[in-house]
Amino acid sequence: MSTTNFVEELRWRGMLHDIMPETEELLNKKMVTGYIGFDPTADSLGVGNLVQVMTLLHFQRAGHKPMALVGGATGMVGDPSGKSAERNLLDEATLQHNLAGQRAQLERFLNFDCGANSATIVNNYDWFKNFSFLEFIRDVGKHLTVNYMLSKDSVKNRLENGMSFTEFSYQLVQGYDFYYLWKNSGVQLQMGGSDQWGNIVTGSELIRRKDGGNAYALTTQLIKKADGTKFGKTESGNIWLDASKTSTYQFYQFWLNASDEDAEKFIKIFTLLNRIEIEAIVAQHATAPHLRHLQKTLAKDITTRVHGEVALANAIEASEILFKGDELGLRNLAINDFVSVFEGTPQHSFEIDKLSAELNIIDFLVDTQLFQSKGEARKMVQAGGVSINKTKVDDVEQLVTKEYFIHNKYIVVQKGKKNYYLVTVE
Numbered sequence: 187m188s189t190t191n192f193v194e195e196l197r198w199r200g201m202l203h204d205i206m207p208e209t210e211e212l213l214n215k216k217m218v219t220g221y222i223g224f225d226p227t228a229d230s231l232g233v234g235n236l237v238q239v240m241t242l243l244h245f246q247r248a249g250h251k252p253m254a255l256v257g258g259a260t261g262m263v264g265d266p267s268g269k270s271a272e273r274n275l276l277d278e279a280t281l282q283h284n285l286a287g288q289r290a291q292l293e294r295f296l297n298f299d300c301g302a303n304s305a306t307i308v309n310n311y312d313w314f315k316n317f318s319f320l321e322f323i324r325d326v327g328k329h330l331t332v333n334y335m336l337s338k339d340s341v342k343n344r345l346e347n348g349m350s351f352t353e354f355s356y357q358l359v360q361g362y363d364f365y366y367l368w369k370n371s372g373v374q375l376q377m378g379g380s381d382q383w384g385n386i387v388t389g390s391e392l393i394r395r396k397d398g399g400n401a402y403a404l405t406t407q408l409i410k411k412a413d414g415t416k417f418g419k420t421e422s423g424n425i426w427l428d429a430s431k432t433s434t435y436q437f438y439q440f441w442l443n444a445s446d447e448d449a450e451k452f453i454k455i456f457t458l459l460n461r462i463e464i465e466a467i468v469a470q471h472a473t474a475p476h477l478r479h480l481q482k483t484l485a486k487d488i489t490t491r492v493h494g495e496v497a498l499a500n501a502i503e504a505s506e507i508l509f510k511g512d513e514l515g516l517r518n519l520a521i522n523d524f525v526s527v528f529e530g531t532p533q534h535s536f537e538i539d540k541l542s543a544e545l546n547i548i549d550f551l552v553d554t555q556l557f558q559s560k561g562e563a564r565k566m567v568q569a570g571g572v573s574i575n576k577t578k579v580d581d582v583e584q585l586v587t588k589e590y591f592i593h594n595k596y597i598v599v600q601k602g603k604k605n606y607y608l609v610t611v612e
Contacts, residue, residue: 192248193404198461199454201241201406203380206390209402212374213250217303220245220375220404221253221367223310223360223382229287230428233440234409234418236456236488239295241377241406242305243458246296251303253373254292255363256285258311285309291427294492308371310363326362329395330388341384357388364389368401380405409455412447427492433526434493438501441485442478446471449480457487500526508606513576521593528598528608536597536609541588547572547579550586554609556599566601573600 193210196202212218222238224231231239242252258281289307296305335341335357341349364386367373376386383405390401409417418425425440426432432440444452449471453464471480489498504527507515519527534554548563551572557563564582566572572579574590575598590597597609 190248192245192250195244195248196241196404196406199244200451201237201455202404203407204383204403204405206387206403209375209404212402213248217250218375219251219253219371219373220377221255221308221373222377223255223257223363224288224292226256226258226281226284226288228426229284230426230431231288231291232418232427233425236427237406237409238378239292240456243295245377246300246303246305247458249303252296252305253367253371254296254305254307255367256288256307256309258282258285258309259314259359281311287428291492308367310359310366313366314359322358322362326358326365326392326396329392330358330361334391335388357385360385361388361392364401365392365396368393368399369397374400375402375404377404377406380408409451412445412451429493429497434489434497435501435504435523435526437493438485438489438498438505441488442481442505444481444484446475446480449484453480453484453487457484459483459487511576516576516598517592524593524596528596528606532607534607534609536611538611541586541611545586546582547574547584547586548582551599554599554607556601556607556609571602574598576600 191210192213193202193205222242224235224238242254246252258278292305292307298305335354341354341357364373364376368389376389378386383403386403386405390403393399393401411417424432425437427437429437441449441452450468453459453467457464459467467480467483471478486498486502489501493501500523504519504523507519508527516524534556536550536554547567548560551557551563551567552560557566563572567579567582570578570580574586575592586597591611592598595611597611599607599609601607
């Protein structure tokens with residue numbers, strides 16, 4: 187048994203939200219098997235899921251046995267917690283595809299071959315697939331009253347606009363997961379985000395009422411950004427762990443662009459750096475905030491863990507070229523890295539037959555819809571606010587030719603210091 191206090195680790199990292207009485211004492215006394223459920227509505231986890239992944243990782247490092255439950259069955263029902271409307275249900279083929287993708291990602295974080303406290307993954311479809319409706323309401327439903335179920339926030343918050351019986355029954359299904367794992371795998375603890383508290387304690391209550399057993403609950407904070415916007419999302423959508431959905435460059439930039447306040451919070455939650463190391467990084471950052479040492483350390487750590495060192499090096503190289511490099515560096519980027527860098531950049535198309543020796547920069551900027559009028563474009567160029575392929579445009583009469591093309595089809599336009607646009611020549 188490790189000497190690390192798992193609950194105290196969550197506390198100082200700002201992750202702990204609720205904990206059932208006697209849970210900490212249990213965890214300090216012996217190795218405990220605990221689980222967290224993951225929603226299989228996509229074939230990749232997002233950065234929002236990383237809080238729970240890191241919780242399981244800290245749990246294992248403290249000497250306990252972590253279990254990830256992927257909800258093949260609950261994915262067919264739909265969790266109403268934190269939702270304003272019922273979501274679409276998934277067919278079995280889609281669920282199996284999603285489960286395979288998530289499992290591969292979980293295996294990057296957790297150790298599945300370390301003896302007694304090796305991590306395991308289970309799918310609740312395995313014990314629900316042959317469970318008939320009549321058996322379920324007889325063996326599970328009778329133990330919990332409707333009044334008890336109605337008292338949960340996940341239900342109360344939806345009653346005004348209505349919710350289906352399918353969603354209403356979700357807490358029974360998740361509760362039975364806890365009971366099944368307690369009964370068959372010795373699981374004593376369920377963990378999750380704070381919005382899952384009601385569902386988790388339904389499970390511990392079912393265990394108590396059905397078999398007179400004891401089970402425990404722990405939840406973590408829901409992460410919010412300092413500016414009030416939702417963590418894990420950008421203007422272009424979710425930030426995924428799968429590089430085919432969110433490029434390594436975009437993933438790296440997501441963490442690198444965190445505010446100082448958010449980065450100081452995130453480095454505690456999403457890295458394994460200890461308290462002394464983090465305090466030293468925060469202190470170093472405070473002496474020269476413009477160097478963004480805090481954000482760089484955070485971005486490097488989590489990008490390496492998710493995508494590996496080679497992908498991180500490519501993301502950093504691309505980042506340096508984009509923000510500090512010149513046209514030569516931009517042209518020297520391999521085509522795949524070039525496309526990755528500008529994947530989240532606004533895209534504009536330009537018909538090659540419009541290109542002629544007479545096309546000047548102002549016409550080009552308007553034709554590609556980067557500016558609404560020639561007057562606006564001319565004013566920005568004269569102010570030194572437009573660059574083509576990292577080279578500043580200083581003449582409103584400058585001509586655009588085929589020599590501008592990168593990889594024979596791209597032109598990078600920059601407005602101001604941070605606004606990049608990718609023009610694809612068709």
